[in-house]
Amino acid sequence: MKKRFIGMVLSLSIILTAGVIPAKPVFATSTLTVDCGTTIRGVTHCASGSLYGITESKPGDIAQFVAPLKPNVFTNPALAGSQNQQPIGAAIQVAGRLTNTTGKVMIRLADIYPKWPYAFTNMDDWISKVTNVINQKKASGYSDFYGYEIWNEPDGTWKSTTVSFNDMWLKTYKLIRSLDSNAQIIGPSYSYYNHSRMNDFLTFCKANNCIPDVICWHELGGSKNVSGDIKDLNALESTLGIPGKKISINEYCDSDHYAEGQPGASAPFIAKFERNKVDSACISWWWTGAPGRLGSLMASDTQKGAGWWFYKWYGDMTGNMVNVTPPNDNSNGVDGFACVDSNAKYISMLLGGVNDGTINVNIKNIPSFISSTATVKVEKVDWTSKDTPVSGVNLVSSKSYTVSNGTINVSIPNANNTSGYRVYITN
Structure with missing residues (x-):
């Protein structure tokens, strides 16, 4: 996700809905049933993490603001700087800041390139740049990495006319396996779940022995589709004869971006991720002027928001x-x-x-x-x-x-x- 024009989008939304008075919704009885006798799995805090939620310097106090949340996975750019997609938040440096926490870093390789959509050049350049990142990661000595996300939202950002996304995926997959054989490979990281698109991708991957270790996509329109999408993937894996893979939803948020990190919007997401045994999930990052706030769990660089306290309760869960x-x-x-x-x-x-x-x-x-x-x-x-x-x-x-x-x-x-x-x- 890279959203530079959120002000324009939100203004348009306001214009389109101006003057419309929504009818008061009618709800079924709000009853939740907890079955203490039916165990899902051990506590993992799978949904505690964020996209670009930690940078090289923010939040400033990891022990105070990050460690108590018992974080799982953060998604960060492979490289950061003026020649890359993100100016700050480089994955390897962030991994160094997280060494005394439960957090791990997912390396977003696509962020090597600048602009949006990504300014991919050619395969030789890409392979050279990815090789450099892998070597830097291995030389760092850090062990708190979740894996390599090969690309980000290819359904909207893969614009090359000289090489297909699948061919790039296959060559990059083979490169990672040859240089960092035990690392998890993550993808395809679609902007949303689509049965036909996922079927085509996994069919290709099975035929070419390049199935990701972690299947990934984004849920950016609220939690309503999460369970159905996961069930569809499970059925698809069964149909294709693919053993069930780990799932990562490495960008999630309510359709109202102002609700990023809101406890009320977050609870249904986490509930569905836990119920469906998602391996990792990261809160989105719509507010590009405020990186390092743990997916809006922080109200500022140094102040906790309501979301922080809710995720602290989540982090306190054990058993x-x-x-x-x-x-x-x-x-x-x-x-x-x-x-x-x-x-x-x-x-x-x-x-x-x-x-x-x-x-x-x-x-x-x-x-x-x-x-x-x-x-x-x-x-x-x-x-x-x-x-x-x-x-x-x-x-x-x-x-x-x-x-x-x-x-x-x-x-x-x-x-x-x-x-x-x-x-x-x-x-």
């Missing part, structure tokens, strides 16, 4: 992720994700999204370490804008619930679409 059933998995509506830690003896659920003002949470198959009475603390973090600093979270309620047949029901009144909520259960 195993368990299944959560939302009212509608194929929507941007209220959704959530939960963990159970039998060693630390707690259940934590985070939730948010479009709702009707009251969110009901049904928790069933509660483990025996909770016994007959559960202490339930409900908290929230409110969001005003991506640029508004937030000093902390707020307590909604703290109550004792009688566990009946392994189940309790928690109701959250006065809920809104933009805040994030945590339901934290102990004995």
Whole structure:
């Protein structure tokens, strides 16, 4: 993604919608069901990461602003400077800043070239430049790399008339395998999921033995299509006889770009990524004048926003992720994700999204370490804008619930679409 004209796009959107008064939406009952007895996988914090969210100098204090989030993957340009797509945020230098965190760096090779769409020259030049990046990466001595993303949004940015995208992919794939054989190869990184396009790409890859280790695309129109797209890919892999591959959604955001990093918009994304066992996901970067803010989780270079606190709750999750059933998995509506830690003896659920003002949470198959009475603390973090600093979270309620047949029901009144909520259960 490279968006230099967001002001123009948003202005056009305002013009087109001016004078239109939307009807008040009608919602189904906002009830989420947490099944503590159905484990998805161990906690990975798969969706904690961002595109260009860390640079060579921002955020300034990694220990204070980054490490507590237990980040997973950040996507950064292979090279940065006046001759490259991005002026700052070079992957190798960022990897050096992350060595004492859980974070890893995905190297975006396409960012070697300047301009948008990328000013690709020819294969000899490309192979030479990629070889240089691989050698620099290996010489760095850092081990916190996620892999190489060969290209970015080829459905809109591959403009060469002398070599096809598939041929470039094959030659680059072979180069990486020859020079850095254990590294993960990531792609095709389409701007959105398209069945026909993905089918053509994977068919080519299977025939030429160049299937990516991590299949990647972007979800930039909200979370409503995430589960359906992943299910389509899984069916496609089965049809083509390709063993299921890891999935990365290395750019995700709400269709309203001002909601980047918003807790209410983020919760349904994370819920679907966890439910579908996505390997990694990165918050987008629409605000090109403000790099290094962790995908708008930071309100400024030195101030935490509401999103930071929501992702801090996410980072605090340990143990195993368990299944959560939302009212509608194929929507941007209220959704959530939960963990159970039998060693630390707690259940934590985070939730948010479009709702009707009251969110009901049904928790069933509660483990025996909770016994007959559960202490339930409900908290929230409110969001005003991506640029508004937030000093902390707020307590909604703290109550004792009688566990009946392994189940309790928690109701959250006065809920809104933009805040994030945590339901934290102990004995």
